[in-house]
Amino acid sequence: MSPDSWLQQVWYERARAPWWLRVTAGLYGAVVRCRNWLYARGWLPRVRVAAPVIVVGNITVGGTGKTPLVIWLVGRLRRLGLPVAVVTRGYGRRSTGRVTTDILRVDEHCRAEEVGDEALLIRLRTGAPVYVSRDRVAAARAAIADGAGVIVADDGLQHLRLERAVEIALVDGQRGLGNGALLPAGPLRESAARLAGVTAVVLTEAGAGAPPGAWGGALRMSLAGDLLLPVNGIAIERTLRSFASQHVHGVAGIGNPRRFFATLESAGLVVIAHRFPDHHRYTPADLDFGDGRAVIMTEKDAVKCRRFAPADCWCLPVSAGFPAGDERTLLRRILMDARLLDILACPLCKGPVRLADADAGKVLVCRADRLAFPVRDGIPVMLEEEARPLESNDPLLER
Numbered sequence: 001m002s003p004d005s006w007l008q009q010v011w012y013e014r015a016r017a018p019w020w021l022r023v024t025a026g027l028y029g030a031v032v033r034c035r036n037w038l039y040a041r042g043w044l045p046r047v048r049v050a051a052p053v054i055v056v057g058n059i060t061v062g063g064t065g066k067t068p069l070v071i072w073l074v075g076r077l078r079r080l081g082l083p084v085a086v087v088t089r090g091y092g093r094r095s096t097g098r099v100t101t102d103i104l105r106v107d108e109h110c111r112a113e114e115v116g117d118e119a120l121l122i123r124l125r126t127g128a129p130v131y132v133s134r135d136r137v138a139a140a141r142a143a144i145a146d147g148a149g150v151i152v153a154d155d156g157l158q159h160l161r162l163e164r165a166v167e168i169a170l171v172d173g174q175r176g177l178g179n180g181a182l183l184p185a186g187p188l189r190e191s192a193a194r195l196a197g198v199t200a201v202v203l204t205e206a207g208a209g210a211p212p213g214a215w216g217g218a219l220r221m222s223l224a225g226d227l228l229l230p231v232n233g234i235a236i237e238r239t240l241r242s243f244a245s246q247h248v249h250g251v252a253g254i255g256n257p258r259r260f261f262a263t264l265e266s267a268g269l270v271v272i273a274h275r276f277p278d279h280h281r282y283t284p285a286d287l288d289f290g291d292g293r294a295v296i297m298t299e300k301d302a303v304k305c306r307r308f309a310p311a312d313c314w315c316l317p318v319s320a321g322f323p324a325g326d327e328r329t330l331l332r333r334i335l336m337d338a339r340l341l342d343i344l345a346c347p348l349c350k351g352p353v354r355l356a357d358a359d360a361g362k363v364l365v366c367r368a369d370r371l372a373f374p375v376r377d378g379i380p381v382m383l384e385e386e387a388r389p390l391e392s393n394d395p396l397l398e399r
Helices: 003-012 019-040 066-079 117-126 136-145 192-197 257-266 324-337
Strands: 053-058 084-088 130-132 150-154 166-172 200-204 219-224 227-230 247-252 270-275 295-298 313-316 319-321 354-358 361-366 371-376
Touching (some): 053 066, 066 084, 066 117, 066 166, 200 324, 219 324
Parallel strands (some): 247 270, 295 313
Antiparallel strands (some): 227 313
8 A cells, every 4th residue: 555545544534543643743733833823923924915815725735626716716806807816836846947037927838847737727727827936925026016906826825924815715525624633644734723714615526414514604616527628739629428438547646536536437437547646747658558548637637748648638627616605605705805896997998996885786886987887795797788877967976
């Protein structure tokens, strides 16, 4: 049994942790508590940048759906007209000749080994500016200097130096918090009590046994995808179910590969599973199984294999989604806690808008275009077809 498989049994299958793991976890917990105490008392300074910061992260090791949530969040905020940029550490990257500074702005020509697989995937899926640096404060300042009005910090829950307006913590809805122990005896980076202080807890792919009221009214997020894309970009797309009843090689180098393999199996595929470490650097040999069967991998893995993937190699993009009520709740908390309503712009003239009370409820008023955009359930609807024209003498223009 590999060390990783053994740890998974200890963390999630209730195998007893040996004494030395428990002792190490106690030491780790003491360091975490000391660090948090120093930040809470200001002895370690927090840095506030000139734009609201929204942190997306988790308190466990392994995949919880952070990248799909970041992609979803960036898309929703940009639809509101907000200039959003993403900052991330760029896990899994290595220095190359192209990387000449500690802050790298990701573009479509970057390679995953230069910027990190998640950073490249976010850039390709959203088109938003993505900045990679070990120093997230410096990355956020660079993004703001380039025009960003909102910063989304990917996997930054434990990066306390960067002051934030909103914290979103994801929890795997199937695995939960495992045995509830701190690293290395369990999967927790910090105590479960940390979840009580965040803006929102999001349960990813919650199973039937997951209590909806857990962790202070957690919101539920699903991950869905049915369209396979060729990793080498040459073939035409096809549906996942077109492989039903066929044996395929499933490849996953992510934090929780079981979820990916289960998705393939639920579509009727017979999966030959190949697990790789998270952020694995693939080589052509990793995808050569010598039997001519199709290979299906995650989108995060695919960005690292585009240059050498075989012809019958596919990736399955997934997108985050919420029940309507949970989506409204999450957006309302973000917009209010981060005061994003104060920095919204008119989608037509890009000028400022102002929150006002109308007879039918709250609206956002653009004086330049004389338009009133509705606010429904706390969420602004920044669409021209939804806006109400205002007469030049309308009192809303004077408030």
